[in-house]
Amino acid sequence: MQRLQLNDPIVLSSMIVMILKIENLNHSYNNKNKSVLTDINFSVKQGESVVIIGSSGCGKSTLLKSINRLVEPVSGNIFVDGENILDCGLKKAYNIRGKIGMIFQNFNLIGRSTVLDNVLNGRLRFNKNFNTLLRRFSADDYRIVRESLRKVGLENYESSNVDDLSGGQKQRVAIARTLAQEPKIILADEPVSNLDPKLMKETMDLLKKICEDNNMTLISSLHFLEFAKRYGTRIIGICDGKIVFDGNPDDLTDKDIVDIYGKTEEWDLYGRTGF
Amino acid sequence: MIFTVRPRNGIFMVELDFKLKRVWNKYKKFFIGLVVVLIYYWALGGTDVSIFNFIDGIPHMINFILRMFPPDFTNIGKFLLKTIETLQMAIIGSTIGALVALPLSFLAARNVMPNKIIYNSVRGIFDIFRGINEIVWGLIFVSMVGLGPFPGVLALSVHVTGALGRYFSEAIETVDPEIIKAIVSTGASKTQTVVRGIIPQVKPSFINYILYYLENNFRSATVLGLVGAGGIGMELLTSMRLFRSNEVLTILIIMVSMVLIIDKCSAYIRKNVINIEVVG
Numbered sequence: 001m002q003r004l005q006l007n008d009p010i011v012l013s014s015m016i017v018m019i020l021k022i023e024n025l026n027h028s029y030n031n032k033n034k035s036v037l038t039d040i041n042f043s044v045k046q047g048e049s050v051v052i053i054g055s056s057g058c059g060k061s062t063l064l065k066s067i068n069r070l071v072e073p074v075s076g077n078i079f080v081d082g083e084n085i086l087d088c089g090l091k092k093a094y095n096i097r098g099k100i101g102m103i104f105q106n107f108n109l110i111g112r113s114t115v116l117d118n119v120l121n122g123r124l125r126f127n128k129n130f131n132t133l134l135r136r137f138s139a140d141d142y143r144i145v146r147e148s149l150r151k152v153g154l155e156n157y158e159s160s161n162v163d164d165l166s167g168g169q170k171q172r173v174a175i176a177r178t179l180a181q182e183p184k185i186i187l188a189d190e191p192v193s194n195l196d197p198k199l200m201k202e203t204m205d206l207l208k209k210i211c212e213d214n215n216m217t218l219i220s221s222l223h224f225l226e227f228a229k230r231y232g233t234r235i236i237g238i239c240d241g242k243i244v245f246d247g248n249p250d251d252l253t254d255k256d257i258v259d260i261y262g263k264t265e266e267w268d269l270y271g272r273t274g275f
Numbered sequence: 276m277i278f279t280v281r282p283r284n285g286i287f288m289v290e291l292d293f294k295l296k297r298v299w300n301k302y303k304k305f306f307i308g309l310v311v312v313l314i315y316y317w318a319l320g321g322t323d324v325s326i327f328n329f330i331d332g333i334p335h336m337i338n339f340i341l342r343m344f345p346p347d348f349t350n351i352g353k354f355l356l357k358t359i360e361t362l363q364m365a366i367i368g369s370t371i372g373a374l375v376a377l378p379l380s381f382l383a384a385r386n387v388m389p390n391k392i393i394y395n396s397v398r399g400i401f402d403i404f405r406g407i408n409e410i411v412w413g414l415i416f417v418s419m420v421g422l423g424p425f426p427g428v429l430a431l432s433v434h435v436t437g438a439l440g441r442y443f444s445e446a447i448e449t450v451d452p453e454i455i456k457a458i459v460s461t462g463a464s465k466t467q468t469v470v471r472g473i474i475p476q477v478k479p480s481f482i483n484y485i486l487y488y489l490e491n492n493f494r495s496a497t498v499l500g501l502v503g504a505g506g507i508g509m510e511l512l513t514s515m516r517l518f519r520s521n522e523v524l525t526i527l528i529i530m531v532s533m534v535l536i537i538d539k540c541s542a543y544i545r546k547n548v549i550n551i552e553v554v555g
Contacts, residue, residue: 091464097459104453108457109454124458124467174457177457
């Protein structure tokens with residue numbers, strides 16, 4: 001009998017962990033006739049960097065928010081690290097949600113409070129309600145928060161008020177908050193839309209490096225095609241709530257781009273000719 | 276013809292004639308102005324407001340003010356003690372009111388409490404509590420627990436619970452939902468979301484409302500004395516009834532000084548605790 005070797009492709013493929021699996025996901029908002037997501041199916045491997053592209057209103061944000069159940073989809077299954085977040089109680093959902101960090105377009109930080117206080121929110125899932133009421137966090141929580149701030153280069157800003165920071169610094173605080181959560185997946189909903197081109201690149205470089213260093217899965221939605229190609233190991237194109245492309249960035253053809261963005265004069269705006 | 280009947284989507288609709296619409300657009304401001312004038316005419320008629328009566332009364336008012344001078348400081352010690360009692364009533368009344376209103380306000384905020392029965396019930400209680408004036412509550416509590424500062428404290432507590440509860444719940448309803456989503460996305464429980472997501476957002480408004488009601492309660496506590504609910508108000512009433520105008524002036528000086536001191540303290544807290552800079 002042939003003995004399987006560790007470097008055997010069959011063994012390697014069986015060792016790849018699917019951190020996220022989405023099955024038959026459908027969603028529509030109040031107007032039930034208009035479907036926002038239609039029959040979404042895909043799986044994501046541990047450590048993969050998936051970029052979701054599509055024009056505004058195509059369902060990118062809804063898809064990302066469905067993954068951590070910030071949006072309650074109408075039907076389907078979402079398995080995060082083997083557990084179905086859509087088919088479990090509230091407490092279990094908090095637990096699964098804790099494994100998924102999220103970065104938002106508008107940073108979503110608590111104003112009038114310090115950087116440290118904002119990043120500490122990433123440790124809430126490890127803290128008891130009573131301790132949270134007393135604003136008490138463990139020494140371990142503080143150590144992890146400070147380590148997260150160091151990773152994003154804000155170790156000297158922990159007592160600064162977040163309102164006094166620049167847009168790029170605010171997004172780095174949001175990234176640190178997500179890191180403090182020790183997630184397996186990071187969802188980034190248009191994380192650089194509110195930043196200037198230089199900060200866009202810096203922020204995406206930082207996010208990519210952090211995910212690579214920590215073997216985290218990054219699923220981000222981006223508007224610009226060249227950014228998507230540069231930072232994604234895989235691209236998922238969505239048009240009117242349906243997946244119209246799923247593959248390697250190099251496999252993205254002009255026809256696929258037309259399928260995703262519609263008319264050519266529109267997709268030129270998204271950086272077809274390079275960023 | 277003023278109205279025309281036209282079929283629309285298979286249903287006959289009564290529409291205002293185009294000419295009438297044109298007339299309305301042309302004289303809209305005039306009609307609205309006329310309605311406003313009529314409302315004021317009606318309201319003034321019911322209140323006997325008369326500029327002539329006011330002018331006739333000015334010499335009496337000057338005479339009353341002149342009779343107050345010089346202020347009589349003979350009983351200043353007693354007045355100061357009663358002022359402190361009024362301040363104590365205001366502090367305890369505001370604190371009890373704020374402590375009761377704080378948890379209840381979350382039940383009366385639509386974005387936190389999805390159950391409409393609870394939401395409407397708590398809102399209803401707040402409306403009853405704040406809808407009845409402190410003096411009426413004072414009269415009710417004086418008949419319940421007798422004369423003195425205690426019914427005053429109860430009256431202020433009930434009124435403040437209603438008022439602060441309403442304002443707190445409205446502040447909670449205006450929090451940024453995106454920030455809440457960020458806290459929820461970390462895996463936080465509902466309690467943690469309230470403590471770390473909602474309270475930091477509403478804290479400045481809450482402190483502002485509490486300080487405002489502390490100032491307001493000092494003035495209300497003074498008036499409550501008039502119905503027997505303790506404090507400097509009772510002394511003011513006694514001096515006025517005995518025509519001791521000079522003592523009345525002394526009490527007014529103490530009251531105004533106290534309001535100014537509380538105002539300064541509030542401004543200091545606002546500036547240093549919630550970082551609100553005074554413009555100008």
